[in-house]
Amino acid sequence: MRRMPALLSALIALMLASLTVGAAHVDLRDIFSDDRAMLVLLESRLPRTVAVALTGAALSVAGVLIQALVRNRFVGPDTVGTAEGAALGLLGVTILFPASPLWVRMIAASLAAMVTTWLFLGVIRRLPAREVMLIPIAGLVLSGVLGSVVTFIGWQTDLMQYVGTWLLSGEFSGVIAGRYELLWVAAGAAGLAWFAADRFAILGLGEQVATGLGLSTASVMRLGLAVVSVVTAMVVTTVGMIPFVGLVVPNLVSRVMGDNLRASLPVVALSGAVLVLACDLVGRLVIYPYEVPAGMILGILGAALFLWLLHRRPAHG
Amino acid sequence: MIQISNLGHKIGGTQILHDISTSFPKGKLTALIGPNGAGKSTLLRLVGRLEPLQQGAITVAGHDVARTPTADLARVMAILGQQTAVASRLRLCELVAFGRWPHHQGRPRPEDRTKVAQAIDAFALSKLKNRFLDEVSGGQAQRAHIAMAFAQDTEWLLLDEPLNNLDMAHARALMARLRDLVDRQGRSVGLVVHEINYAAAWADHVIAMKDGRIMAEGTPDDVLTEAVLSDLYDAPISVGRHKDRPLVLHHA
Amino acid sequence: MDRRATLMLAVLALLLAGLSALWMFQGLGAGNRGFILSLRATKLAALVTVAVAIGVATVLFQTVAANRVLTPSIMGFDALYVLMQTLMIVLLGNAGFAGLSAGPKFGIDVGVMTALAVVLFGTLLAKGARDIPRMILTGVILGVLFRSVSQFLGRVLDPNEFAVVQAVSFASFNRVDAALLPVAGVLTAVAVMAAIRLSPQLDVLALGRESAVSLGLRYRALVMGTLALVAMLVSVSTALVGPVAFFGLIVAGLAHGAMQNARHAGLIPAAGLIAAILLVGGQWLFERILGQAATLSVVVEFAGGLFFLYLLLKGRIR
Numbered sequence: 001m002r003r004m005p006a007l008l009s010a011l012i013a014l015m016l017a018s019l020t021v022g023a024a025h026v027d028l029r030d031i032f033s034d035d036r037a038m039l040v041l042l043e044s045r046l047p048r049t050v051a052v053a054l055t056g057a058a059l060s061v062a063g064v065l066i067q068a069l070v071r072n073r074f075v076g077p078d079t080v081g082t083a084e085g086a087a088l089g090l091l092g093v094t095i096l097f098p099a100s101p102l103w104v105r106m107i108a109a110s111l112a113a114m115v116t117t118w119l120f121l122g123v124i125r126r127l128p129a130r131e132v133m134l135i136p137i138a139g140l141v142l143s144g145v146l147g148s149v150v151t152f153i154g155w156q157t158d159l160m161q162y163v164g165t166w167l168l169s170g171e172f173s174g175v176i177a178g179r180y181e182l183l184w185v186a187a188g189a190a191g192l193a194w195f196a197a198d199r200f201a202i203l204g205l206g207e208q209v210a211t212g213l214g215l216s217t218a219s220v221m222r223l224g225l226a227v228v229s230v231v232t233a234m235v236v237t238t239v240g241m242i243p244f245v246g247l248v249v250p251n252l253v254s255r256v257m258g259d260n261l262r263a264s265l266p267v268v269a270l271s272g273a274v275l276v277l278a279c280d281l282v283g284r285l286v287i288y289p290y291e292v293p294a295g296m297i298l299g300i301l302g303a304a305l306f307l308w309l310l311h312r313r314p315a316h317g
Numbered sequence: 318m319i320q321i322s323n324l325g326h327k328i329g330g331t332q333i334l335h336d337i338s339t340s341f342p343k344g345k346l347t348a349l350i351g352p353n354g355a356g357k358s359t360l361l362r363l364v365g366r367l368e369p370l371q372q373g374a375i376t377v378a379g380h381d382v383a384r385t386p387t388a389d390l391a392r393v394m395a396i397l398g399q400q401t402a403v404a405s406r407l408r409l410c411e412l413v414a415f416g417r418w419p420h421h422q423g424r425p426r427p428e429d430r431t432k433v434a435q436a437i438d439a440f441a442l443s444k445l446k447n448r449f450l451d452e453v454s455g456g457q458a459q460r461a462h463i464a465m466a467f468a469q470d471t472e473w474l475l476l477d478e479p480l481n482n483l484d485m486a487h488a489r490a491l492m493a494r495l496r497d498l499v500d501r502q503g504r505s506v507g508l509v510v511h512e513i514n515y516a517a518a519w520a521d522h523v524i525a526m527k528d529g530r531i532m533a534e535g536t537p538d539d540v541l542t543e544a545v546l547s548d549l550y551d552a553p554i555s556v557g558r559h560k561d562r563p564l565v566l567h568h569a
Numbered sequence: 570m571d572r573r574a575t576l577m578l579a580v581l582a583l584l585l586a587g588l589s590a591l592w593m594f595q596g597l598g599a600g601n602r603g604f605i606l607s608l609r610a611t612k613l614a615a616l617v618t619v620a621v622a623i624g625v626a627t628v629l630f631q632t633v634a635a636n637r638v639l640t641p642s643i644m645g646f647d648a649l650y651v652l653m654q655t656l657m658i659v660l661l662g663n664a665g666f667a668g669l670s671a672g673p674k675f676g677i678d679v680g681v682m683t684a685l686a687v688v689l690f691g692t693l694l695a696k697g698a699r700d701i702p703r704m705i706l707t708g709v710i711l712g713v714l715f716r717s718v719s720q721f722l723g724r725v726l727d728p729n730e731f732a733v734v735q736a737v738s739f740a741s742f743n744r745v746d747a748a749l750l751p752v753a754g755v756l757t758a759v760a761v762m763a764a765i766r767l768s769p770q771l772d773v774l775a776l777g778r779e780s781a782v783s784l785g786l787r788y789r790a791l792v793m794g795t796l797a798l799v800a801m802l803v804s805v806s807t808a809l810v811g812p813v814a815f816f817g818l819i820v821a822g823l824a825h826g827a828m829q830n831a832r833h834a835g836l837i838p839a840a841g842l843i844a845a846i847l848l849v850g851g852q853w854l855f856e857r858i859l860g861q862a863a864t865l866s867v868v869v870e871f872a873g874g875l876f877f878l879y880l881l882l883k884g885r886i887r
Contacts, residue, residue: 123878133703136706137706197423198422204403208400211365214387260408
């Protein structure tokens, strides 16, 4: 495998770059002599860099899973209502139990994300089977409908400010030590998926083959649903939804190395980390010292890549 | 033996199978024949638990299909349905390798690799094994799916119209391979075929179905007669003989 | 037009007149009548203009696309308008464009938008005729792309300003730009008149490309002309209230249901009237009775989205 070293070096290079870029000047060479530089590095730069990489990796893996669950390439955790579900859960907890601790909020967000994703799975089961493209359309509309519910509740309860940070383009400028660690949970959930990689690959082969091979599809579906929901919920709460990562990265990796997930999941995770790191860096540099949210950059790049995927190879659903 | 008793099945209010009782003998090659809509595929899919049982009972080599865990059944029988279009981008060898999954659950042993290599060899896929499924022809993909079922290496092998998409040479090779499984390794095979002469030439046991009922069953010589077939297909059909086996002709 | 259709239009017109009167005079206090009345009249005019623009644009677009589940917004028309607006400021801001008064500026915006939309969506519809779901998905994602680029440009122009993001993301029937209203009203009226003039040809267009061509219609010219009208109408509604994705879907569905007749001469006025009834009635209900003026657009979008999913599940995509 020559891809892994290449991706790893790209990741390291981008992480180093990410550590040096920012409004405050930090020279990596004299962090040990300069207390202030060390502080900026440990409290702000490093957490941000790690957060970006974890987000990219976890969202990409979640994208692979949702695509295997749905057996459709043109969906991602941000286009099937999962993110809106997480926001709905967070809103619910914030309104009903404002004093609840963080872990309660996380569980509520994950559960609500699970419910809305499950709703999406229920909707697409009723769609005509041959119409591959209806699945992503249904997902986008469902997220729109759920999003309007979230907006409505947000307005009614004066929580629009929160809703904005969850669902509008995610960004990492607010990340400091102590405010991103939940992303490790997301990464852990995504890592869990790797152990079941074969099962997800078989699930992607279709109901018939999966049954023939004696796979209990229902339990694999549940696992996939749980991982996708937990990853999305953590990302939504910590940094806000980053669009298109979970959709585009799995497609690009699949084009190159196929869908043998045991081999490809690590590559997917690395590529996702590299992509989001690169976008975050661009966002930090383009109007330096101000920032453009990474989610905005990905909105442009991701949409363009999606259009390319949609039209490049016809009918490879 | 596959034992089927009092099997009924409805799809959307239409009765597809009417109270069927029959058996697929062990150590034989059994062919299901009959006109379109006779219920052959439904019967095979019920045996292979691709559809849930509604009424009646099926046992495969003593395992009750309704109660045995699906993972255990996967080590007793392999089934290949008709729908072989796969959205995943897999190499042929990766697809075939998944046939061993019921045996190792994700941790392949050397013997699993051997079996996969044998299956790839047996279906003449060696040259294609590193190609992606969406880069080969329909017949080649079909052979890869059959090779996967073959690699599953089970006592029973069930195939729903495996000859679809195959040219004459590959169809013949497949039938010869199945014959070899039965004769030399003592396996049992059940398959749905449309072209009756494949059943005439290669099967040990024939089950003829029409309108969800069994019209006749027995050896090819018993079932493939002018009387049975003309009735089965509602068309005059004549039967000749070739190399001591029936030869079914439609230009009567 | 047959008697039933005429009668239906008359009923709808009466209903709208009644609602308008209710809007104008309900709860009118003794003091400062003139001021309140003029305020209400402005808002009524804005609501009706927006409603007619959205309703008629959707009916026209569905005819061109030969599809009953699409709206111009689903396909990214309004996002294109916002992008074009942002681009005009970026490219021409220094050349005094930003300093133009609202009317002429809006006129230029609409002109550019119409040209862009005809080229872009003309190509897309021509290419997508065979694979409608793929075409829809392309339109939706194009919309996302346009929105993202607008947000990005807005951020680059002014890093502390979130107004563009807000304007791209939410519709509001409350913050209508009164200065645009005269131009917007005239444009809408012109576009609707043109559409009604074209309606016999649109009836033929609705039969599909092959029939239309074989019946001797100048197919391509008509498609382009209709798309230009759609672009004008969408520019009007987007400039006045922001993006409204699914409202038109409900309106077009109701218009087809009310008329039971595919003749555009009836369909177009019906769509305009129904849209105006829904918006004026809805705004009255939310603003005066429920006291929550801001939420009408959200509720409309929610209902429209559900209706779209319903159509999808019923297999009405083709």
